[in-house]
Amino acid sequence: MHEARALRTPWRAVTLFLLPALTLYVAFTAYPVVKTLWNSLHVVLPNRHEFVGLANFVELAKDDIFWRAVRNTLIWACTSPLFEVSIALVLALALYAKVPGARFFRIAWFTPVLMSYVVVGIIWAWIYNYDWGAVNVALRWLGLQDWARPWLGTPATALPALILVTSWMWAGFNMVVLLAALHSLPSEVIEAAELDNCGWWGKLVHVIVPLTKGTLLNLLVLSFIGKMKIFDLVWITTKGGPLWSTETVSTYVYKRAFEWSTFDLGYPSTIASVWFAIVIASVLLLSWLLRQREKLEF
């Protein structure tokens, strides 16, 4: 930037520009965070509150449901991204290789991304329906009626079933990003690989994946973050059941805060605070593990 301009920052204007955003941030983000942390050290009832120190945290450490929810959420956040990104890579490569109708496919595959989790949840609850859902109908049609079951009603299959749903939703998004990344690859390097006796698999392993590694890792991290926050889908389909098999931290917090008749907002705030720390820590850890060691220029 121009030297002279840096000397005279028009403070009045800058403050005016930033004030609304910062006010909203403080009022609806920063203050609530502080308040939640404060809550976590109290028992917060409708008419009074009482300081309890770390009692909530101690209780949390023994709370089996909480740890189950953490486990479920982490499983979700670690597996769904892998499916979403690998399926997306296959799809993006197919479009990159210029199949006919690429534009149509791209639009069709991107549609699930735009839908509300509520809509998606209802549709898939129907698809997984024991009597007439598409999955069981297809299985029975194929003669595999033993495999038909209430997918969302069986503890062993409920979480995987939901993971399939999020993979279904987000593969399209990742595909579009990867397609853009593929198009930005230098075509001459790929041609050089062709001349170096690389078939499509060789090009994928030795050129395409190494050069799109940055984008791939980015997408994995983004997807991880998204799954750590998940609430809507579970709430609409299983509400955390059956038997806590799909309970996520977000649904558990909601239940403790607004559905269980304890009316205490302190304990759920404790859950939220601990979860906050876990999420930030895991995102930082993940980013550090997956960091690009050197910048690839091309």
Place this chain on the structure above:
Amino acid sequence: MAQVELNKIGKRYAASGPPAVHDVNLTITHGELFVLLGPSGCGKSTTLRMIAGLESISEGELRIDGHAMNQVAAKDRDIAMVFQSYALYPHMDVRDNLAFGLRRRNFDAMEIARRVALASQILGLDPYLARKPHALSGGQRQRVALGRAIVRDPKVFLFDEPLSNLDAALRVSTRAELTALHERLNATMIYVTHDQVEAMTMGSRICIMNQGRVEQVGPPLEVYHHPANTFVAGFLGSPPMNLLTAQVVAGPSGLGFALGEQVLAAASVLQHLELPLAVGQSVVLGVRPEDLALGGAAGPGNGDGLGARVRTTEALGAETLLMLELPGLDTAVRARVDRDSRPARGDTVQLLPDLARAVLFDAKSGMALARRPD
């Protein structure tokens, strides 16, 4: 080394519309450094890529060492290519870049190491083997690209404007090195460029292309002195050849060229022509700037001079470039005269063209008039 034949090669991108390459017939012999030269969009790169197998061939047949190659995949044609952007693998170091193609072809480790060491030594890459491409300069990257081709020991080397991304000084030195490399390897090389200097200095034969067609093929100096048409004449040479439209008229000492208000005796040109000129015929007289001397100097066997007015003078130190006007002629004339002649702007001078070196073209078709074989 190998022989490459292109028979009626053509490339069409859309079913309708002009072809990108049309009716290209070339035979590149063993060990030749064959240059494809032309302005951008003339189809030279497309032709090269068809030889490589990176573009499909729409029409015609390609043969390498007598084997038809149209349907053969690029990796099986035993060719190596040096790309304009070098196309190095950004995530591999220099050694891996060189070895990659060989590893993919299952050469044994000893052979790979030997070839890499040899190429590295020839090109001076030894200090850089552990570096990645982004840590190399343009010239170094270009050498790695070359090295990658050399280790393959292919039948044909293909170069797609390899020097155009280098700065001027580096270009000059690399040019000489490439020529030396060609002699050392005695390989068949097909070289695409838009730079005439590269073409003239490096090629054993050059092929001028324009709008998808071959205009002329031949050794550089032959194409330079005997261009087949006005395009080639105007393309080679800097400053370009003067192409002056003239009518053949009957003059006092025989046939002459009416250039604006003046007439130039045609005798010294006529002796080289196959067919006689007719009065009233429209021709284009091609005279190179270096074949125009200033009056006063004794020139070899030319007729009368031409009066001209100096429009601009550029004294370059080693020579002087003049832009002149002939009365009655719209086209400006360029002359390259010796360094000590420095006429001023507005001066009237006498131009003495060396017509023995001039080329005549038919005004309508642009084709050079046939020469009597000498």
Place this chain on the structure above:
Amino acid sequence: MRLRQTLVLLLLGAYTLFAAGPFVWVAMMSVRTTTEISRNHYAWPEQWHWHKFADAWFGSGYQVYFTNSTLVVCSAVALLTLVGAMAAYALARYRFRANRTIYFILFSTIIFPPQITVIALFQILVQYGLYNSLIGLTLVYVAIQLPLTIYLLETFFQRIPGELFDAARIDGYGELEVFWKIALPIALPALSTTVILNTILLWNEFLYAVVLITDESSRTLPLGIQRFMGDQQQDTGMIATGLMIAIVPVVLIYVFFSEKLIKGMTAGAMK
């Protein structure tokens, strides 16, 4: 070669069925009655019962839900765009020591799990009488989408060549005028992308809505739909129609702005 291409196309076709099939199915069900659906869930509609949309709209309360959603989303997006643009502009074009700190603070909230704020927001809104109010929800919506909006716009504002602003300043424009008359018009493509993005994300938003709104008359569309899922005997046909009412606006936006939308949503994910 031909064989491989056909195989690939088959695979892609199968995936397309997988990706888009569910919506086509819901669309079909939305014009069939529940009785028809119960007989055969996957049949093509014999009669196209377009009146179901009117029934859902007037009879089942969808009019209320749709109106509420529209009010909330439009106000939130409008406010969001203005506030976000101002902040992004200031962070992108002015140099001051706190600049990157403020940017980081605003941007980092993207990774915050909603739970850290949602309980306290509930308390705050109740305290200030904004619980169950569309205004309260709107303000919260602006706050939650601010980080993404600022991120997208800041990147865009940074890329504008400084000479444009310098020329305006030399011409006597004040800082506010430069923003309003120069920066905003140039940023129109980026602004429209964020508008589309925010509209779709907020139209679909559920978590904050379900916590902060319990009043039937204030429900937004996602809440309205969810209400019908609770019942034991599902009125599948009516729910399907309701789903379509929720889906159609988004699909329309998508059909008209697909390129822009895709570009906006994927910006920044590429490295």
